[in-house]
Structure formats: structure tokens, C-alpha cells
Amino acid sequence: MSEKYQSKTRLKTMEDLAQAIGLSRPTVSKYFNDPESVRASTRSKIERALEEYDYTPNLLAMNLNRRRTRVVGIVVPEINDPFFTHLIRVVQLSALESGYLVIVESSHGDAGLEARAIESLASMHAAGVILAPLGIDADLSRLHRLREFMPIVFVDSRLDSETAYVGTNNEQSISLIVDYLCRSGSPPAFFTMPAVNYNGIERERAYTTKMTEIGHEPRIINEGMPYTGWDFEQYGQTAMLELIDSGKLDADTILCANDRLAFGVLSAAFKRGLAVGRSGDARLRVAGHDDQPLSKFCCPALTTVAQDVEAIGIEAVKLLLDKLGRDGPAAKHDVERLFDARLMLRESA
Amino acid sequence: MSEKYQSKTRLKTMEDLAQAIGLSRPTVSKYFNDPESVRASTRSKIERALEEYDYTPNLLAMNLNRRRTRVVGIVVPEINDPFFTHLIRVVQLSALESGYLVIVESSHGDAGLEARAIESLASMHAAGVILAPLGIDADLSRLHRLREFMPIVFVDSRLDSETAYVGTNNEQSISLIVDYLCRSGSPPAFFTMPAVNYNGIERERAYTTKMTEIGHEPRIINEGMPYTGWDFEQYGQTAMLELIDSGKLDADTILCANDRLAFGVLSAAFKRGLAVGRSGDARLRVAGHDDQPLSKFCCPALTTVAQDVEAIGIEAVKLLLDKLGRDGPAAKHDVERLFDARLMLRESA
DNA sequence: TACTGAACTTTACGCGTGTTAAAAACACCG
DNA sequence: CGGTGTTTTTAACACGCGTAAAGTTCAGTA
Numbered sequence: 139m140s141e142k143y144q145s146k147t148r149l150k151t152m153e154d155l156a157q158a159i160g161l162s163r164p165t166v167s168k169y170f171n172d173p174e175s176v177r178a179s180t181r182s183k184i185e186r187a188l189e190e191y192d193y194t195p196n197l198l199a200m201n202l203n204r205r206r207t208r209v210v211g212i213v214v215p216e217i218n219d220p221f222f223t224h225l226i227r228v229v230q231l232s233a234l235e236s237g238y239l240v241i242v243e244s245s246h247g248d249a250g251l252e253a254r255a256i257e258s259l260a261s262m263h264a265a266g267v268i269l270a271p272l273g274i275d276a277d278l279s280r281l282h283r284l285r286e287f288m289p290i291v292f293v294d295s296r297l298d299s300e301t302a303y304v305g306t307n308n309e310q311s312i313s314l315i316v317d318y319l320c321r322s323g324s325p326p327a328f329f330t331m332p333a334v335n336y337n338g339i340e341r342e343r344a345y346t347t348k349m350t351e352i353g354h355e356p357r358i359i360n361e362g363m364p365y366t367g368w369d370f371e372q373y374g375q376t377a378m379l380e381l382i383d384s385g386k387l388d389a390d391t392i393l394c395a396n397d398r399l400a401f402g403v404l405s406a407a408f409k410r411g412l413a414v415g416r417s418g419d420a421r422l423r424v425a426g427h428d429d430q431p432l433s434k435f436c437c438p439a440l441t442t443v444a445q446d447v448e449a450i451g452i453e454a455v456k457l458l459l460d461k462l463g464r465d466g467p468a469a470k471h472d473v474e475r476l477f478d479a480r481l482m483l484r485e486s487a
Numbered sequence: 488m489s490e491k492y493q494s495k496t497r498l499k500t501m502e503d504l505a506q507a508i509g510l511s512r513p514t515v516s517k518y519f520n521d522p523e524s525v526r527a528s529t530r531s532k533i534e535r536a537l538e539e540y541d542y543t544p545n546l547l548a549m550n551l552n553r554r555r556t557r558v559v560g561i562v563v564p565e566i567n568d569p570f571f572t573h574l575i576r577v578v579q580l581s582a583l584e585s586g587y588l589v590i591v592e593s594s595h596g597d598a599g600l601e602a603r604a605i606e607s608l609a610s611m612h613a614a615g616v617i618l619a620p621l622g623i624d625a626d627l628s629r630l631h632r633l634r635e636f637m638p639i640v641f642v643d644s645r646l647d648s649e650t651a652y653v654g655t656n657n658e659q660s661i662s663l664i665v666d667y668l669c670r671s672g673s674p675p676a677f678f679t680m681p682a683v684n685y686n687g688i689e690r691e692r693a694y695t696t697k698m699t700e701i702g703h704e705p706r707i708i709n710e711g712m713p714y715t716g717w718d719f720e721q722y723g724q725t726a727m728l729e730l731i732d733s734g735k736l737d738a739d740t741i742l743c744a745n746d747r748l749a750f751g752v753l754s755a756a757f758k759r760g761l762a763v764g765r766s767g768d769a770r771l772r773v774a775g776h777d778d779q780p781l782s783k784f785c786c787p788a789l790t791t792v793a794q795d796v797e798a799i800g801i802e803a804v805k806l807l808l809d810k811l812g813r814d815g816p817a818a819k820h821d822v823e824r825l826f827d828a829r830l831m832l833r834e835s836a
Numbered sequence: 837t838a839c840t841g842a843a844c845t846t847t848a849c850g851c852g853t854g855t856t857a858a859a860a861a862c863a864c865c866g
Numbered sequence: 867c868g869g870t871g872t873t874t875t876t877a878a879c880a881c882g883c884g885t886a887a888a889g890t891t892c893a894g895t896a
Contacts, residue, residue: 164854164874165873167855168874177872194610197607197610198548199853201547201853220567226593227593258546405788499882514843545881545882549882552885553851554884837896838895844890850885855878855881860875863873865869866869
């Protein structure tokens with residue numbers, strides 16, 4: 139009866155709990171799967187018992203023999219990237235509300251680990267997976283097979299045009315920042331990102347299209363300085379230093395394909411004593427894309443466009459859970475949901 | 488026979504696989520639990536079949552009825568913090584090598600979620616948990632009860648002196664950087680961190696002790712500007728701006744309790760046109776603690792001490808797995824393993 | 837060849853819960 | 867009070883694999 143946690147007696151199985159209440163196990167089981175499915179008086183009996191005893195249903199056993207498991211996976215290519223951790227956070231909290239267990243897996247940039255993570259989720263009959271794919275390196279045919287019997291929602295970067303996808307409208311976001319940059323100064327050159335996924339390609343194309351459309355010459359400033367991998371800041375710094383030192387930096391304004399590149403670019407400019415910003419004495423403007431947590435603490439604070447991570451995460455969960463509702467695992471015409479980005483006007487451009 | 492993945496026929500249960508090979512299920516089961524435990528000829532038969540068929544054992548079923556589960560949890564207070572994501576990465580890769588499934592949980596700064604995460608791990612009889620506790624807010628008595636029947640290794644911040652702990656030797660790390668700062672310029676004032684866990688307390692104490700020891704007056708520069716929460720950069724910036732604007736900034740050198748505070752401090756200094764660094768014209772030096780991924784891309788690049796995250800993660804896993812080896816879940820005299828930090832000399836101090 | 841120990845098969849139970857079908861108990865209503 | 871529809875109980879099987887015991891086959895040795 140005591141309110142203190144430590145005095146609650148621990149019950150191991152649902153059977154024990156049922157017996158302590160004076161109900162049958164199936165009834166208690168029904169309660170756990172949907173509290174509304176039992177009579178109100180029964181419900182309050184169970185809930186009173188849950189106050190008094192310390193019982194947590196065994197997640198492994200719970201999900202072993204369900205028609206639809208209450209497990210969803212989220213697989214990200216890199217857990218060191220703040221964008222993905224933010225996404226994980228949103229997905230986890232949002233799925234928790236619907237009573238789902240979220241299994242977080244990271245590929246750590248390795249295609250083998252990505253495959254392994256998905257395999258592992260499949261093995262436990264996860265109800266579905268939210269997948270931010272590695273991109274270029276991912277095993278497409280394998281994913282397509284998986285899609286047959288496990289709902290997948292892609293986020294961040296899409297692999298094909300058939301599967302459900304939630305992400306940022308790169309055309310809108312790039313257009314937004316290009317517009318702003320052109321309005322407020324000289325048209326931007328584009329600092330493109332290492333080819334890890336289709337975001338880079340999409341954004342570069344969006345840039346080119348937009349620039350042409352408004353009558354400017356598009357220019358990729360780091361053309362022919364190829365690099366693959368997720369070490370964006372380092373690449374941004376190295377490439378920018380090379381540009382400055384070789385005297386080939388012939389742009390007043392640089393739009394980076396993502397903020398992490400911009401961090402490197404800003405640090406290179408600082409190292410070489412190049413003032414960045416839109417104030418009088420600065421000769422260079424730098425803008426980014428994504429609005430990472432640290433972007434507002436850059437020196438100078440980074441002007442960028444903010445992806446609506448909250449919306450993306452919540453929508454991805456919603457979409458996945460919807461797919462679970464409809465019984466057919468693979469609907470033919472899958473949804474695509476793109477969210478607009480917001481301009482974050484700061485000091486760097 | 489085809490090498491192509493998509494042509495492999497998928498087998499659902501271990502029984503199916505055993506039958507396809509012509510072995511009994513228990514033998515195949517033995518193989519999965521320890522490939523060395525079956526005859527070499529049998530092993531190669533199984534491995535050939537695994538090439539030919541697509542089978543992954545069901546993780547839920549596998550761990551439901553084991554004496555010791557092959558599941559370990561890692562619980563972190565904040566998944567948005569690069570230190571923890573790095574730790575997760577190391578732990579995950581290291582545990583994977585030993586055949587363990589790692590379940591990643593984040594408290595998202597909330598004590599209720601932390602309790603829930605641990606409860607959930609306990610419910611699936613996780614073999615053990617690596618826990619970076621929320622700290623101040625954590626429910627100590629609950630954790631002590633848990634410790635009775637589930638091995639726990641604390642990392643990053645300790646809760647008591649009884650339980651296994653792996654972390655950084657804050658005395659050494661602070662001593663190291665204080666020494667350097669005193670040697671190379673005026674003695675540092677200390678920018679302490681919000682009271683989220685014992686790291687802050689330990690580091691502040693280490694600072695005071697060291698300063699006294701070498702004959703300098705210790706000074707906490709943000710004394711009386713209290714704040715709780717994990718939003719370190721923002722706090723660092725706000726507090727520093729206040730210090731500058733009120734004219735109370737009477738220090739040449741600032742040692743921040745962690746890098747994230749330093750990011751905020753640097754950005755505040757930049758905003759106010761205060762040059763930071765150890766070059767001629769700079770009047771202020773700033774140093775940090777942790778060496779986060781972005782620290783080398785700060786403007787100026789942040790001088791700091793690097794925690795040995797790799798070593799900490801690997802040791803935590805090793806310690807946990809060792810505890811699992813010995814049968815008693817709670818050894819009385821638990822180990823404490825502290826790792827030294829390395830000085831990362833950059834431009835900011 | 838007989839012997840011995842290791843490896844394997846057979847058989848069977850267990851893990852903790854989901855799920856079902858039929859029977860029993862209950863609540864509500866006229 | 868009897869009838870009706872809803873809840874709950876009972877009983878049983880299922881999920882996929884771990885594990886144990888006892889019997890069988892196999893390899894290597896005396």
C-alpha cells in the first residue's frame with residue numbers, strides 16, 4: 139500500500155499479476171493491448187493493482203507471437219550527425235506515445251552494418267522501419283525485397299520514387315536561400331557535398347535550376363575536388379583552404395549544400411583572416427542548409443535554411459503507423475510528403 | 488546456388504534450416520550459440536547452407552528463454568550530445584563483435600523516460616546495462632534495486648562510489664589544462680557547468696584544488712548565474728554576453744567545464760568583437776573540456792582536453808561482459824576505471 | 837574387433853505472452 | 867423475473883528457439 143517505490147513487490151509474469159487481482163490472464167492481456175477493451179470497473183481494478191505492484195510485461199514475449207509487432211526500427215547512416223539524432227529523438231517520442239518500442243540502429247557509414255541492422259529488425263518481425271538510407275552504397279535490390287513484407291518509410295534521402303518518403307523539399311529550400319542571397323548581394327556559388335546520398339544531387343540540381351531561372355550563371359565552387367564520406371566539416375575546411383591558398387576563390391557568396399560543410403568553410407576563412415558576414419568590412423558571405431543545433435553559435439552565426447525535423451519525424455511515424463493499419467504491407471502507390479524549410483537569417487550572409 | 492542475394496530462398500525458422508541441411512535443430516542451435524561447439528565438418532555444412540539460404544534467427548525468440556540474454560542496453564541522458572553519440576558508436580561496435588544486441592535508449596533529459604528505458608531493458612532480461620545517468624535527477628534507490636539483479640556499469644558520470652564506473656579522470660584532465668594555461672599565460676578563471684550531473688561538480692573541485700595547489704586564486708567566473716538543463720551552448724553564450732556587457736569580465740583566460748559551454752562563450756566573444764586566441768592581438772583565451780567533433784572547427788579552433796571515448800566505451804563493454812561471466816550479478820567490490828585525457832593544443836588558448 | 841568418448845539425434849519441456857473458441861458469468865432492460 | 871448482449875473465464879495452442887536427458891552414431895584408439 140505504501141507509495142514508496144522500493145516497497146512495491148515485484149511480479150514477474152502477467153499470470154502473477156492476474157492472480158493478485160483476481161482476474162484471468164487473458165483479460166489482463168487484453169487490457170495491456172487496449173485498456174479500452176475491458177469494462178471500466180475491470181480497468182480500474184487493474185490500474186489499482188499496477189500502482190501497488192511492480193510489473194512490466196516482457197517485451198520479448200509480448201512481441202514474439204503478435205499478429206503485428208509493436209516494434210518499429212529507425213535506421214540512420216550516422217549517429218554522430220545532429221540532424222539524425224534530432225530525428226531519432228522526435229521519432230522515439232512520437233512512437234512512444236502510440237505505445238511502440240523504437241529500436242535505434244546506426245549503419246555507422248557502412249553498408250554491411252546497414253544490411254545487418256535491417257536484417258535484425260526483420261528477424262524480430264518489426265512492424266515497420268523508418269530508414270534514412272546510406273544512399274549511394276545501399277543495396278537497392280535487397281531493400282526492395284524487404285519492402286515486400288515489411289513497411290518502410292524513407293526519410294532524409296530517397297532511394298527511388300516508388301517508396302514512401304518524408305523529407306525536405308529541396309527545391310523550395312534552395313530556392314528560398316538562393317533568392318535571399320541574390321536579393322541581398324551577389325549571386326552565390328555552390329559548395330556541393332560529397333556524394334553520400336541523393337540530397338547532394340538534388341540540392342545541386344535545385345541550385346542550378348534556380349540560378350538559371352533567375353538569370354544568373356550557376357557555378358560549383360568545389361568542382362573537381364571529389365571526396366566521399368561523412369566527414370563534411372573536414373572536407374569543407376580542406377577544400378576551402380585549398381581554394382583560398384591557390385587564389386581560385388573568385389566568389390563573394392558561397393552557398394553550402396549543408397551546414398556541416400559550412401562549418402568547415404567558416405573555419406577555413408577564419409584561419410586565413412577572411413572576414414565573413416554581411417557587415418561593411420566583410421568580403422565574403424557564407425550560407426548553409428539544415429540549421430544544425432550549433433549553427434547559431436558559429437562565428438559568425440550561420441545564415442541557413444531550417445529543415446522541419448519535428449514535422450518530418452512525426453509525419454514519418456504517422457505514415458508508418460497508417461501503413462500498418464491498412465493490412466496490405468506494400469501499397470502500390472506510396473505517399474511522398476515534402477516539408478518546406480524556413481529561412482534562418484543570421485550574420486554570416 | 489546463385490551468388491545473387493535476391494535469389495536466395497528465405498527460411499523462416501531454424502527448424503526449416505536444419506531440415507534443409509539434414510541436421511537436427513538443436514545442433515544448428517548449438518552452432519549459432521558457439522560455432523566452435525560443433526564438429527568442423529558439421530560447421531562447414533551449416534555455413535554452406537547459410538550461403539545458400541536466407542535465414543536470420545529471430546532475436547526475440549532467441550533471447551526469451553536464455554539463461555543469459557545476449558542483449559545489453561546503453562542509456563544516455565541526451566542523444567543530441569556528440570559525446571554520447573560517440574560513446575554509443577563505440578559501445579555498439581564493440582558489443583557487436585561479441586555477438587551482443589545493443590539497445591540504445593535516450594532519456595531525453597527526462598527522469599521518467601530514463602526509468603522507463605531501464606524498466607524496459609529489465610523486462611526483456613537484458614544481460615546488463617551501460618548507463619550514463621541523468622545525474623542529479625536520477626532515482627537512486629530505484630537504480631540500487633535494479634543493480635541487485637542486473638549488472639550495471641556507469642559511464643560519464645558516477646552516481647555513487649559503490650558501482651562499477653568507467654570515465655575520465657577529471658582531476659588529471661583539469662590539472663593538465665590548468666597547468667598548460669598557467670604556464671602559457673595568466674591563470675584561468677573557471678566557467679562552471681549547469682548542475683546536471685557530478686561531472687560539473689568534480690571538475691569544479693578539481694579546478695579549485697589544482698589552482699590552490701600551484702598558488703593561484705581560484706575563481707568561478709559565472710558564479711551566481713545558475714541554470715539547469717542540457718542547453719549548454721545557449722547558457723554559455725547568454726552568461727558570457729552578460730559578463731561582457733556588464734563589465735564584470737575581469738579575466739584573461741577562461742577554462743570552460745565542457746566544450747559546449749566554450750562554443751557559447753566563443754560565439755559571445757565574437758559577437759562583441761573580442762578577439763580570442765593566443766596570438767598577439769587577442770586579449771582573451773578560452774579553453775574547453777571534452778574535445779567534441781566540432782571543436783577543431785571553432786573560430787578560433789578550441790584548445791581543450793580530449794576524453795578517451797574509445798577507451799571508455801570499450802572498457803565499459805569489457806567490464807560489463809566480465810561481470811556477466813562471473814555469475815553473481817552484484818559483486819561487492821566493484822571496479823572503477825578512469826582514463827587520462829589528452830591535451831589538444833589549438834588556437835583558442 | 838571391441839571399446840570409449842565425443843558429437844549428434846530424438847524427444848520433450850520451458851520462456852512469457854498473444855490469440856482463439858467455447859463456456860460461464862455478468863450487466864442491463866423491459 | 868427472464869431474456870439478451872457483453873465481459874470474463876477456461877482451456878488450449880501458438881510463437882521460435884534454448885535447454886536438458888537419453889539414446890544413437892561416429893571417430894579414433896587399444
